[in-house]
């Protein structure tokens with residue numbers, strides 16, 4: 001994708017992210033999205049305005065959420081004439097929501113729109129067994145009492161066993177954490193390096209809150225005004241005491257609760273527009289989206305599940321003529337500390353860059369001090385479909401404060417995909 005008309009990011013908001021089964025335990029995706037969209041409408045004074053599109057998503061949602069984006073839009077304060085579309089690309093969802101809106105602005109289909117997403121693991125769809133679902137449907141369609149009762153002939157108590165949505169990849173049966181544990185072993189990522197990255201993320205997020213960075217980015221909800229996952233006082237010594245979470249038996253597991261994202265509830269959204277629309281409404285352009293790229297890896301046949309950002313970024317750099325070092329800072333989603341470190345090591349690896357990315361030289365090292373300057377998912381938490389919009393809003397604010405610069409965004413997703421984008425000011 002290459003943009004035609006410039007696409008401006010005007011800003012974003014999110015609610016504080018909260019650990020599963022805490023402050024938002026009884027809210028649901030619609031409630032999280034409505035609070036967030038409503039706050040964005042408030043921030044930009046968009047009450048009653050008709051925007052071109054609202055794109056939002058959730059990775060785990062109820063069918064009763066219907067078209068979540070449209071339903072949230074109808075309760076947001078925007079004009080009911082604003083359409084809404086719901087999409088899903090696992091943890092890339094709300095970066096993709098932003099990019100969908102960006103594409104529509106770039107091609108002139110719309111002048112302004114909102115991209116965002118939400119997720120809750122506190123209110124997941126728990127369903128009956130397929131056998132019981134079929135019986136219930138048959139019974140509901142039956143025209144006589146006899147047919148209704150016949151639908152339950154041969155019913156077994158085991159059919160009442162509830163089914164929970166899995167966090168495992170359907171093709172491999174392994175969880176994201178197990179896949180990432182495999183990657184950490186393949187790339188030789190140490191426990192110490194993972195813990196250090198995690199502690200750093202908490203400290204950077206705490207510092208950003210302390211200097212007021214999030215004052216206009218995070219809106220309180222349900223009595224919470226700051227991500228309740230954040231542990232400003234965490235330390236390498238404390239993290240070193242935690243037991244492996246995904247490889248509990250081999251004695252070689254390195255991923256723990258401290259260097260993995262916790263299951264999280266939350267939502268985030270960003271306002272995008274053409275330069276003309278921004279000027280006409282008196283809004284400052286925080287930055288522009290220069291370009292973006294999506295890629296996938298063949299994790300079924302041995303590639304690391306969360307390695308696709310290495311490919312997306314390489315392709316993005318090739319198209320834009322930029323090098324990996326041409327960025328003032330990087331927003332690399334921290335699904336797990338190990339996944340960030342594997343990605344960095346792959347970009348530095350001559351063999352990987354040659355054999356997998358088809359490059360004549362490695363993409364090279366990036367300055368660790370330029371990565372996630374305001375903390376990232378290990379400290380904020382990771383409500384899957386909210387993370388992309390959180391990152392875009394954070395990066396746009398950082399660019400505004402710096403006055404100029406360029407940011408590379410990279411997000412790994414379930415299903416072996418990666419989404420990357422470039423923001424510039």
Ligand SMILES: CC(=O)CC(=O)SCCNC(=O)CCNC(=O)[C@H](O)C(C)(C)COP(=O)(O)OP(=O)(O)OC[C@H]1O[C@@H](n2cnc3c(N)ncnc32)[C@H](O)[C@@H]1OP(=O)(O)O
Nearest residue numbers: 090091176234238245257258260261262263335412413414
């Ligand atoms: C989905 C996509 O498309 C792509 C992606 O992003 S992949 C990533 C998707 N996300 C996931 O897979 C979620 C992975 N995380 C999990 O499954 C779970 O959080 C987990 C299995 C890692 C841990 O679960 P848990 O054991 O319930 O964690 P939790 O009880 O909170 O923490 C365990 C201990 O660590 C401690 N701890 C955790 N983080 C800590 C920190 N930063 N500092 C100090 N202590 C910490 C806790 O206090 C707790 O200690 P106690 O036992 O003394 O109370």
